[in-house]
Amino acid sequence: MSDADYDYEDLGLVAGLEIHQQLDTASKLFCPCPTDLREPEEAGRTFTRYLHPTKSELGEIDDAALEESMVDREFEYLSYDTTCLVEEDDEPPHRVDREAMDVTMEIAQLLDASVVDQVHVMRKIVVDGSNTTGFQRTMRVAGEGAIETDEGQVRIEDLMLEEESAQRVAETDSGVRFSLDRLGIPLVEIGTKPDIRSPEQARDAAERIGMLLRSTGQVKRGLGTIRQDVNVSIAEGARVEIKGVQSLDDIDDIVRNEVRRQVELLDIAEELGERDAAVGDPQDVTEVFEGTDSGVIGGALSSGGNVMAVRLDGFDGLVGREIQPDRRLGTELSDHAKRHGAGGIFHTDELPAYGVTEAEVADLREAVDAGPEDAVALVADDPETTALAIEAVVERAEAAMDEVPEETRDATEEGTTRYLRPLPGAARMYPETDVPPVEPDPSEVDRPELLTEKVERYQAEYDLGSGLAEQVAYGEYMPLFERVVGEGVDPTLAAGTLESTLTELRRDDVAVSRLTDDHLADALALVDGGEVPQEGLDDLLRALAADPDLAAEAAVEQEDLGGVGEDEVREAVVRVVERNAEQVEAEGMGAFSGLMGECMGELRGKADGDTVSSVLREEIQERA
Numbered sequence: 001m002s003d004a005d006y007d008y009e010d011l012g013l014v015a016g017l018e019i020h021q022q023l024d025t026a027s028k029l030f031c032p033c034p035t036d037l038r039e040p041e042e043a044g045r046t047f048t049r050y051l052h053p054t055k056s057e058l059g060e061i062d063d064a065a066l067e068e069s070m071v072d073r074e075f076e077y078l079s080y081d082t083t084c085l086v087e088e089d090d091e092p093p094h095r096v097d098r099e100a101m102d103v104t105m106e107i108a109q110l111l112d113a114s115v116v117d118q119v120h121v122m123r124k125i126v127v128d129g130s131n132t133t134g135f136q137r138t139m140r141v142a143g144e145g146a147i148e149t150d151e152g153q154v155r156i157e158d159l160m161l162e163e164e165s166a167q168r169v170a171e172t173d174s175g176v177r178f179s180l181d182r183l184g185i186p187l188v189e190i191g192t193k194p195d196i197r198s199p200e201q202a203r204d205a206a207e208r209i210g211m212l213l214r215s216t217g218q219v220k221r222g223l224g225t226i227r228q229d230v231n232v233s234i235a236e237g238a239r240v241e242i243k244g245v246q247s248l249d250d251i252d253d254i255v256r257n258e259v260r261r262q263v264e265l266l267d268i269a270e271e272l273g274e275r276d277a278a279v280g281d282p283q284d285v286t287e288v289f290e291g292t293d294s295g296v297i298g299g300a301l302s303s304g305g306n307v308m309a310v311r312l313d314g315f316d317g318l319v320g321r322e323i324q325p326d327r328r329l330g331t332e333l334s335d336h337a338k339r340h341g342a343g344g345i346f347h348t349d350e351l352p353a354y355g356v357t358e359a360e361v362a363d364l365r366e367a368v369d370a371g372p373e374d375a376v377a378l379v380a381d382d383p384e385t386t387a388l389a390i391e392a393v394v395e396r397a398e399a400a401m402d403e404v405p406e407e408t409r410d411a412t413e414e415g416t417t418r419y420l421r422p423l424p425g426a427a428r429m430y431p432e433t434d435v436p437p438v439e440p441d442p443s444e445v446d447r448p449e450l451l452t453e454k455v456e457r458y459q460a461e462y463d464l465g466s467g468l469a470e471q472v473a474y475g476e477y478m479p480l481f482e483r484v485v486g487e488g489v490d491p492t493l494a495a496g497t498l499e500s501t502l503t504e505l506r507r508d509d510v511a512v513s514r515l516t517d518d519h520l521a522d523a524l525a526l527v528d529g530g531e532v533p534q535e536g537l538d539d540l541l542r543a544l545a546a547d548p549d550l551a552a553e554a555a556v557e558q559e560d561l562g563g564v565g566e567d568e569v570r571e572a573v574v575r576v577v578e579r580n581a582e583q584v585e586a587e588g589m590g591a592f593s594g595l596m597g598e599c600m601g602e603l604r605g606k607a608d609g610d611t612v613s614s615v616l617r618e619e620i621q622e623r624a
Contacts, residue, residue: 006259008198012235015196015255016157017206020189020227021213022164022220025100028184029163030093030137030435031086035220038181040169043078047088049132050074073175075129077166080181087180089132092434096121096139096161100186101438102445103218104141104161107188109447110212111156113145115440119161121432129176130165131183137432138162138189141440147192147208151201160189167224185220188213194231199252199259202230206251216448217479230254237262237404241423245411253415257324261417264323265404272401277314279397280368282390285309285378288363294355296343300380307380308390311368312347312397315375320349324416329400330377335419336396337379342389347377454478462491471499480517487521489528497524497537505541514548515541522552533608535600536561561606570615572602577619584623592620 028035050073077088085091096119108115123135130136138160145156164185166178190209196202206228213219213226228245232255240262245254286306289297297307312319319330334344348365352358370376377397379389399405408424409417449457451473458469462485472481477498484494498520506512523540526532532540536559543555556562576599577584583591599612 006256006263008259011259011263012233013197013255013259014194014233015202016194016231017154017192017196017202017209018189018229018231019206019209019213020187020229021210022225023100023103023186023188024218024220025097025103025186027097027099028087029097029100029161029186030095030184031084032094033082033084033087033184035185036082036181037167038080038082038179040078040179042080043179044081045079046076047079048074048076049129073129074172075175076172076177077132078169078177078179078181083180087132087183093137093432096435096438097186100161101141101440103186103216104159104188105440105442105445106216106218106448107190107213108142108145108159108442109445110215110450111142111145111147111159111190111209113142113156113159115142115442116140117439119438119440121435121437122429123432124162124429126165129178130168131163132166132180136162136165137435139438147205147212149201149204149208151198151204152195154195154201154205155193156190157193158189158191160191162187162189194233199255202255203248203252206248210248211451211474214474214478215450215454217482221476230258232258232262234259234262236266238406239423240404240406240417241408242411242417243408243420250411250415254411254417257416258409261323261327262404264321265329265400268318268321268323268329269401269403271318272314275314275373277312277401279394279401280311280313282308282310282387282394283368285364285367288360288367289356289380292355292360293357294360296354297346297356297380300382303382305380305382306386307378308386309364309368309376309378310390310394310397311370312375312377314373315397316373317349317375319347319375319377325414327416327418332400332419333377333393333396336392337389339419339421340388340392341385342379342381345377345379345389345393348375451478458491458495462495464491464495468495468499471495475499477502477520480520483517484521484524487525489521489524493528493534494524501538501541505538505545510542511545512541514545516548519544519548519552526552526556532556532561533606535609536606566611566615569603569607569611570619572607573599573612573615573619576602577616577623581623584620589617589620592616595620 025035027033079088086093105115119139119141121137121139124138125134126136127134139162140158141161142159143157146153147156164182164187166180166183169177169179192205196205210226228251230242230245230251231239232242233239240258242254242258245251284306286301289301289307292298320328322328330347330349337345346354346356348361351361364376368376377393379386379393381389406423408420408422410420411417454473455469458464458472459466472478472495481494481498485491502512523537523544527534527537539559540552540555540561543559544550544552576595580591580595596613596616599616600609603612
């Protein structure tokens with residue numbers, strides 16, 4: 001049965017979302033450092049850490065943290081001139097940033113969620129290196145809200161405010177390199193209850209929440225600033241948390257493919273039961289591959305490694321069975337092996353291949369006493385890695401006979417998922433003793449205007465067309481549009497510049513990203529005030545993008561973009577008309593279009609087009 005044929009209600013699909021969105025605040029959550037991202041080459045120094053899990057107040061260690069700690073890695077951190085001791089974990093955190101708390105309460109209003117009486121900061125154990133402390137600080141601000149979708153209401157369970165993790169920059173020979181510019185940026189996490197019943201509703205709910213977040217005008221935009229996690233289960237399957245869905249367009253595919261994976265795994269488990277399947281003990285089969293032509297296996301052996309294999313009784317043909325697009329049960333086994341440093345596994349459903357010969361496969365089967373109904377999986381690496389990896393394969397193969405395992409999975413760009421770690425439990429959370437509680441007051445913030453409401457207001461109040469109004473409201477420059485219009489700039493000028501002019505400049509490879517809000521606001525004010533003609537705005541923005549240290553007024557002077565009076569306009573127009581006297585005499589007003597462009601070039605963008613047009617018409621009419 002294809003995934004398109006699934007009856008999600010009959011399968012008992014239950015899904016929930018966790019939306020993580022960075023806030024666009026001036027300061028980080030627990031220190032006054034800026035929230036701007038930096039380039040790794042700007043780092044002034046580096047330092048390293050090793051992280052280990054700690055016990056909860058009840059003396060328990062979280063399974064996910066424990067498995068993460070089994071991979072021995074050094075974590076290197078890039079520090080900048082904007083990095084402080086809080087980010088390096090050499091100073092206690094400061095009080096919760098007030099701006100971040102206010103924005104979170106605005107979001108609570110849009111979600112119809114109830115703000116708690118007192119906010120307590122908690123520590124969530126994280127030992128993957130993404131935080132210098134070995135934990136992430138998080139706090140519950142509100143809950144019990146709801147949003148509407150086309151398929152019904154989806155309830156909001158929690159609205160959390162927490163610190164963003166450090167950005168993973170690169171894998172190193174000894175571990176992982178992180179950048180501290182992102183660490184500590186305020187981040188809200190919105191968790192829904194498991195009310196979602198179809199892939200389409202999952203996407204609809206995520207889009208609705210995304211619109212509500214952007215309505216505040218205080219969330220960051222761009223790749224990586226919003227992430228979606230999806231919790232998926234079916235009646236006979238298991239709850240699986242899928243992390244890091246970057247695009248809204250992927251959510252429905254992620255849900256469909258996870259349903260398919262669980263359905264296929266259940267079918268495999270049923271068939272393995274009918275075959276009385278079992279998993280053998282790992283064995284060293286290095287002798288089978290002495291002198292092998294396989295590059296992977298030969299490379300491992302030449303470096304002092306070995307080959308371990310395990311017989312999978314009754315698994316023949318099932319290890320290679322596809323459970324997601326381009327992913328098989330063997331891929332699941334390989335994912336677990338990779339968590340312990342192995343490059344992956346080989347299995348007999350795909351051999352002979354990769355330099356492994358048919359004779360070697362036969363010898364391998366004989367070495368582990370595998371029959372024709374059995375499969376064999378093998379790992380080749382250094383002895384320590386091989387031992388850990390083959391044990392992980394054994395554990396995953398044993399689970400395949402019984403159930404769909406509960407776990408955390410990582411979303412891929414192809415809309416599929418791969419094993420990441422076990423599901424975290426309550427043991428990973430404990431109180432933060434360095435930050436005092438916060439008593440939020442929702443009455444201190446106003447409910448933001450929805451983007452849908454803004455579109456209607458822009459049309460009615462500013463006379464923008466429906467398409468342009470929607471572009472502005474949903475675009476990244478909406479807060480700037482509101483600011484400059486509030487300062488008196490013509491709305492049509494502001495909207496056209498922010499949504500059309502900047503797009504055209506970007507297509508011309510102008511570094512638009514280097515233009516600050518102040519650059520744009522000042523440039524628009526100069527044009528709106530008549531100090532720079534609208535035709536000179538393009539050149540002004542190009543100059544500012546080329547040298548962001550310039551102020552708008554200085555760029556006007558540098559590029560000689562200041563406007564000219566009507567007398568100078570007339571002098572320039574007369575020069576153009578006299579140069580083309582024969583054409584004017586012969587064509588009259590028919591010469592207007594050609595001469596208009598020449599006049600604008602003569603004036604080099606220093607005059608408004610309407611003024612030039614009016615003067616040119618007068619001069620042609622006098623001579624025609």
